[in-house]
Amino acid sequence: MSIPEPAVKRTTLVFTAGLLWAVIGIFLFGRGITKLLPLDEVSYIVIAVGVLLGILKSRLVFQNIIDKNVARIKSLSPHKEKICLFAFQAIQSYLIAGFMIGLGILLRHLPIPPLYYGTILIIIGTALFVASLRYFNAKQEL
Numbered sequence: 001m002s003i004p005e006p007a008v009k010r011t012t013l014v015f016t017a018g019l020l021w022a023v024i025g026i027f028l029f030g031r032g033i034t035k036l037l038p039l040d041e042v043s044y045i046v047i048a049v050g051v052l053l054g055i056l057k058s059r060l061v062f063q064n065i066i067d068k069n070v071a072r073i074k075s076l077s078p079h080k081e082k083i084c085l086f087a088f089q090a091i092q093s094y095l096i097a098g099f100m101i102g103l104g105i106l107l108r109h110l111p112i113p114p115l116y117y118g119t120i121l122i123i124i125g126t127a128l129f130v131a132s133l134r135y136f137n138a139k140q141e142l
Helices: 010-035 041-075 091-109 114-139
Strands: 007-009 082-084
Touching: 007 010, 010 041, 010 114, 041 114, 091 114
Parallel strands: none
Antiparallel strands: 007 082
16 A cells, blocks of 8 residues: 655645745854844844845845746646655755755854854845745746
8 A cells, every 4th residue: 555645736836835935044043143142232133234245145146046946846747736745855955954054053052152143044034035925926927
């Protein structure tokens, strides 16, 4: 007896990818803010710069990745209406995610001053969240 494939529509795959990017972005942004506590004038400047750099990273780096992933999802098994839920990311993206998680764990244990570590988290969190909006917009184009 085979286990049934958790198949969903392509719009669900794109939404799932966007939701995952948004949730991780919010999580990292929040962790970055906690590294800056208690907030003072410098913290507010760091947050503003981090958000701006995150938006820039989203536009320059993540935008192309998302466009390629959405195109990949569109082209998956064109004869099928539903695709495996886990296909919302390519296999290499799962490997990259594992590497990024490992890198995050390593950074957390290095003696990086909280101001710098918090800034890195804010940049990455903002970039992921802003990029997730592109997934949500692309969902409507499918």
